[in-house]
Amino acid sequence: MPKKMPHRRIRTDKELEAAAIHVKYEVRMLLYSSWHLGIGHGSPATMPYGDDKNIALESFLLHHRNLRAFLCPSLQSVGDDDILVTDFLGCTSATNVGDTNKLGTDKKRLDKMLAHLSYSRNEYIEARVYDWKSGAMSIDMLASLENFVMLLPPDRAQWLPRAAELAEWKSRAEAMVRASGGIADTSTFDVFLRKPYS
Numbered sequence: 001m002p003k004k005m006p007h008r009r010i011r012t013d014k015e016l017e018a019a020a021i022h023v024k025y026e027v028r029m030l031l032y033s034s035w036h037l038g039i040g041h042g043s044p045a046t047m048p049y050g051d052d053k054n055i056a057l058e059s060f061l062l063h064h065r066n067l068r069a070f071l072c073p074s075l076q077s078v079g080d081d082d083i084l085v086t087d088f089l090g091c092t093s094a095t096n097v098g099d100t101n102k103l104g105t106d107k108k109r110l111d112k113m114l115a116h117l118s119y120s121r122n123e124y125i126e127a128r129v130y131d132w133k134s135g136a137m138s139i140d141m142l143a144s145l146e147n148f149v150m151l152l153p154p155d156r157a158q159w160l161p162r163a164a165e166l167a168e169w170k171s172r173a174e175a176m177v178r179a180s181g182g183i184a185d186t187s188t189f190d191v192f193l194r195k196p197y198s
Contacts, residue, residue: 010090016088021159030067142169
């Protein structure tokens with residue numbers, strides 16, 4: 001059931017330009033962490049292992065979750081202090097610009113596994129649900145971000161990554177998924193099989 005979105009005040013260009021710095025950071029860190037996972041990495045593709053892998057994966061998931069909230073405010077609680085995609089479009093209602101079906105994939109698991117400590121984590125671990133479709137997640141996120149930037153007037157679009165850059169990064173992620181035989185998953189399996197700091 002869609003959540004009722006509160007009325008939002010129109011933000012000034014000064015506020016939005018400052019907010020764009022945070023959006024750019026989230027995009028940059030999503031791409032950086034995906035590169036470390038092997039999604040956007042060149043040849044030969046390598047992946048980190050152990051705690052290095054977990055750091056990269058958790059960073060990727062955190063920045064994906066933050067950008068998902070930015071693009072799809074109906075997928076979580078929204079406050080006046082939250083930076084939302086529709087703020088940049090001059091809207092007074094928080095509406096989705098991202099594809100909630102694609103960006104909402106694994107939402108419950110992501111929220112339970114990453115946002116805070118929860119007893120539900122054991123359900124996923126016991127069910128051996130370790131893999132994250134990080135390749136598809138990257139592609140879907142970059143497509144939604146590209147669509148968003150193309151909706152912006154030029155004076156606001158200049159504050160964010162260019163649509164052409166986002167399209168290029170998406171193309172690289174698609175190539176990596178193709179090179180992996182259509183599977184670009186990241187497993188958290190090893191973290192549950194050994195003791196921390198062993």
